[in-house]
Amino acid sequence: MILLNNRGISPEIKRDKAFLRTIERHKPRETALVPLFTAGSHELIPTMPIGGTVTRFSPMAISPSGAHAMIAPVSGVLIGMEVKDHPLLGPVNCAHVSVNYKLPEAELIPHDRMYLNGDDIIRIARGAGIVDEYDKIPLYRKLTAYRNNHVGLLAGDAIDDIPYVSSGVKAMAEYGTDIAAGLEMCMTAVGAERGIIYIYDLGGREMRRIKNRYGIIRVEDVGGNYPVWPALEKKLESDTGFGRIGVQALYALYCAVTYGVPQTESIVTVSGDAVTNPGNYLVTCGTTVADLLNHTGASPDTSYIIFDSVMNGSLCTDIQTPLFPGIRAVTVLKKRKTPSRSRCIGCGRCVSSCPVDVQPYYAVHAAEKGNLELARTFNTLSCIECGVCSAVCPAGREMAKCIKMINEGILPIQPYDWRDDE
């Protein structure tokens, strides 16, 4: 085990009920709201008129140039179009599909792995529309970039160091062999010599089972404070460059090559204090948050629905927002525990806990005096937006938000200086 003595904060909730339960499949019940986007284009036009039939695994929308296509995740009838302001995608065209599971699905064409070269694998990743769930970058782009940079080590990323999230480790527990095969395919595509899958140690008997060795792929567990990656990167940097691919993307690549299945599903951890049945669910693209929470049960006094990470994820304000592959967690909270807001007491916790040596205390003070140039000298451009500085602040100040504004060239105004407070 790699135990990192890194900065950041210790994730308080490491193991929860979601991790202990097996992955359950959840399909949209009556209607699905499919966001029409692919990795390359947001302006997709449906291939069928309203009232037309949608066939699962066949293109349901294409870009004006015809270069990008969106694969239908469900079969059914297209009943309308709507523009949704998605917290992760921005304004996106969504197709209302009345789901009918009795309708036929398009025929899938499996590939024989033995006869595939690197270019073929990248082409398949592109055709299957695979997105990395950790950084939302299309897999084919990452693989191309890694190949051009002659990356020597590919790291499978199952580091769930954020409270409540366990989808990556859970995917490893259930589909470990397939994910390792997916990483081998990526190594073929990139030309990398080594592949290691890093999992975050959530403790318990199950972890020992996951820490298996799959052929040439090693699985290593990592322990330490959130965020783990900056410290782990420093350890890996001595190698000949490394690439980082999420395990769900690896699993999707394995399925795309072996069965010809495009990525239309992803494992989503549904957890938080407002959820009745927390767990990891295999969710189809187009399932709305309301549909999923109906299935898992949610308290009526839910106040916050958070996509991905509770540390730096986006808040969902519309319960009819669709999910898509690339979202790995939905955290549902009744209320947020925050310290009462006061003015900065100069404790310096933001500086001493920053994993990438940003000095938020000095930067924000300089910016509040109107000097953005000076503020940027405190290393703000290194910020990885992990949110640790805000999380440790005893005065409840929005340091992470301020650093982001400084980098965008906006003067941050803290609205709770002593004049407004109390």
Add this chain to the structure above:
Amino acid sequence: MNLKTAFAPHIRRTDSARSVMIDVLIPLIMLLVVPLMYNGARVFVLTGVSVLSAMIFEALFCIFSHRPITLTDLSAIVTGFIVALLLPVSAPLWLPVIACAFAILIVKMPFGGLGRSPFNPAAAGIAFVTICFPNEVFRYRDTKLISDLDLFASPTFQGAMSPAAMLHSNTRPDIYPTEMALGNYPGPMGTTAILVILACAIYLLMRRTIPWQIPICFIGVAALYAFLFPRIPGNRFDSVVFEMLSGSLVFAAVFMATDPSTSPKSNIGRALYGVLGGLVCMLLRTFGAYEQGACFAILIINSVAPEIDLIVLKLRKMTGGVPNDRYAR
């Protein structure tokens, strides 16, 4: 469902500015126990006067400068406590009032109060009364005297020489180190019981209220200096023991140098700050005019604290320790 919006992160530590201050107050109250045993209830009177005057001065300043009254953050109480603990128990009651007036009205509040003051208010208050009234500040009562002190009147007694004063005049203190560790010797009220201070330091470190780098480096460097340049003839280790046990050095290293708003924020900066503090403190003890140099040392290193952080950042950028703009998007 009534969905709300807020800035990330959605899970935060819940200790507030006030809980940080409460964490400091608990050990400070513990420090009153040993002086109470040796000196009686006057300890409470002196501390009460000091704390009350600090609170009143802060409230008055807030009222006259049309600011919201900031007493709820408890920082004034901490300042009052530290001022009282750094004075002898026999000090006249007007002494902590003057020290607190200087600390709050001159050093803390004009700069903007908690977190904005460049100097530690309590250290500045004590330094002020040390310069103005050295006779009162360094007039200690022998702890062997059995009679309790009068609660309110300024007591009259034969002043005893503290170990720090003996070291200052290059004579070896005639007290056993074990007695000194238990606080049974003439000295400032709260700084004599080293064992209690160390227990308090462990509590504060466990609660992560203070960073470990500052007290360890402060005390370590001071001990090294005492070993290399002993002020008393004889064994070098004796010099280390007496220097560490006498005066307010350990108290200052644990409670004053670690004041978060006046110390550096980066971890390496904190270590450097502690090293500097220990060195300056020992130099002031050796070459200074007074037997105690800790408060002056704290003020001197406070003035360079922001620069230390800047220098550390620049050095790390030069040596490649900081991934310069690597993550820039």
